[in-house]
Amino acid sequence: MDQSMGELMNHTADMGQAQMFSKAWYNEYFRRAAESPTHSRFCEAVYGRDLCQHGMMDTDEMDFLASLLKPGEKVLEVGCSNGYITEYLHQRTACTIRGVDYSDVAIAQAQRRTQGKAPALDFRCVDLIHDELPGGDYDVILAIDSIYFMGDYGATLAKLNAKLAPGGRMIVAAFQAEEENDPDTILLPGHTRMAETLQGLSFRYTQHDFTANIRNHWIKNYEFSRTLQPEFAAEGNEFLCEARMAENGWFKDHAERGTLVRFLYVIDHNPNLAPPGLQGAR
Incomplete structure (x- = not known):
């Protein structure tokens, strides 16, 4: 796991959210979020559009991501949650998209809502660390705010690269925070942990600054979670508000100090990179 995510998880534990980001936690989150009018208002205010989000991608970034996809491409989205963004991207691009996530509640919601759109949209419950990713020969693999949870960046990128068709590409969005003892350059383009991993594996890539x-x-996020706190409580959905507040204070502090950056990386398939388990083999 990325060091910044480790710091964040320590922070959420201190805030009483020790199980935050577990499968059970995400199941409870999406079970409640799907039925919460206040959560819809929160998403509209914070992201610019209500797609039942739990992530960092606003509408500007989402529309830029859609512009990178081509009609008819075969896409794997790693960490699709309950598929609203997946569905939006499909509508905008006419791509065929398979979404995977380890929250079975979120996947069940996506499957019910889009059952009339199969096989152009396909959702499966997959543990991103322990399970084999389904299918292969993808034109594009999306990992938007999910790569932090898949273990070591290098091993994860090799795992995803092995599922690409020749000439395919990965699109990865990742934040980088500067913590104590980090080098002064860590927030600069080309020097984040993600960028240095890509360079170490000889990937060709471009990056876009968000x-x-x-x-x-x-x-x-910080402002509206607190503004809407009474309405979440009136619904009996304090859990949703407390979940947001457990993480957004840490991020807001970094945002205000200027110690937080975010890049969208477009990464070309590397045909010379050995699949996971074979790297270093002779």
Whole structure:
């Protein structure tokens, strides 16, 4: 797991959310979020559109992501939650998208809502660390705010690369925070942990800077979670509000200090990279 995510998880534990980001936690989150009018208002205010989000991608970034996809491409989305963003991308691009996530509640919601759109949209419950990713020969693999949870960046990128068709690409969104003892350069393009991992594995990539968006996102996230707290409580959904508040204080502090950046990486398939388990083999 990325060091910044480790710091965040320590923070959420201190806030009484020790199980945050577990499968059970996400199941409870999406079970409640799908039925919460206040959560819908929160998403509209913070992200610019209500797609039942739990992540960092605002509408500017989402529309830019859609512009990178081509009609008819075969796409795997790793960490699709309950599929609203997946469905939006499909509508915008006419891609065929398979979404995978380890929350069975979120996947069941996506399957019920989109059952009339199969096989163009397909959702499966997959543990991103322990299970084999389904299918292969994908034109594009999306990992938007999910790669932090899949273990070591290098091993994860090799795992995803092995599922690409020749000439395919990965699109990965990742934040980087500067913590104590981090080098002064860690927030610079080409020097984040993700960028250095890509360079170490000889990936060709381009990166797009969404730092201003993420800083603005977390300041709004902090503000509206507190503004809407009474309405979440009136619904009996204190859990949703407390979950947001457990993480957004940490992010807001970094945003206001200028120690938080975010890049969207478009990564070309590397045909010379050995699949996981074979790296270093002779």
